[in-house]
Amino acid sequence: MGEPMASVFRINRPGTLRAQGAQAGDDFAEYMGRLIHLIPAEVLAVYQTIYGILKSPTASPFLPWLPIVGIILVLIVRIWGTRDQSNNLQSVQWKAVLVAAVSFVIWVMTSGHSIVGFVLPDLRIGSAMMVLWVFLVPYFYKGQ
Numbered sequence: 001m002g003e004p005m006a007s008v009f010r011i012n013r014p015g016t017l018r019a020q021g022a023q024a025g026d027d028f029a030e031y032m033g034r035l036i037h038l039i040p041a042e043v044l045a046v047y048q049t050i051y052g053i054l055k056s057p058t059a060s061p062f063l064p065w066l067p068i069v070g071i072i073l074v075l076i077v078r079i080w081g082t083r084d085q086s087n088n089l090q091s092v093q094w095k096a097v098l099v100a101a102v103s104f105v106i107w108v109m110t111s112g113h114s115i116v117g118f119v120l121p122d123l124r125i126g127s128a129m130m131v132l133w134v135f136l137v138p139y140f141y142k143g144q
Contacts (some may be wrong), residue, residue, distance in 0.1 A: 010082050010093060010143075028127065032110070034134045038103035040077040043070060051113070067108045067115040074104045095141045103137075106130050 036044065047070045054060040078100045082093035108115060110126035120126045 010084065010096075031127075031131050031134050032107075035103055035107055035110075035130050038134075038137065039100055039107060040074060040081070043073045043077055043104065044107075046070075046073060047108075064114050064116050067105070067113060070104055070108065071101055074100050093143075096143075099137055099141055103133065106133055 047066065050069075051063070051066055054063045054066060075097060078097040079089075079092050082091075082096050083089070084091040105115070106126065106129050109120050110123065110130050112119070112123060112126075
């Protein structure tokens, strides 16, 4: 078997923009879905699985550190996955890496989990951060 292909997560600008009609539904769920699309799915799966294991029946002392492991995994996956065919670090889409890492942090906080002991005092703050982040990302990052 050969080496895994680089650039599996590279983000390219679309050739044209297409508008789609808005559908009625749960706005929070819609924004959460948009936020999750910015985070590598395999990292979310690993995080959720390990979180469930560490949470029950009693919380492990490692649990507050799990989001840090998640951030590191997001960085590894996005750095590896956004390189072009040359496989060098200069070709990494660093803005996409940053967007994914920030998205993961917002997702963790909005989910009510702690990050090294820090928990949002009010989940509405996380919801506001999520809505603003999903709204702002397309304005400062459009891919290559």
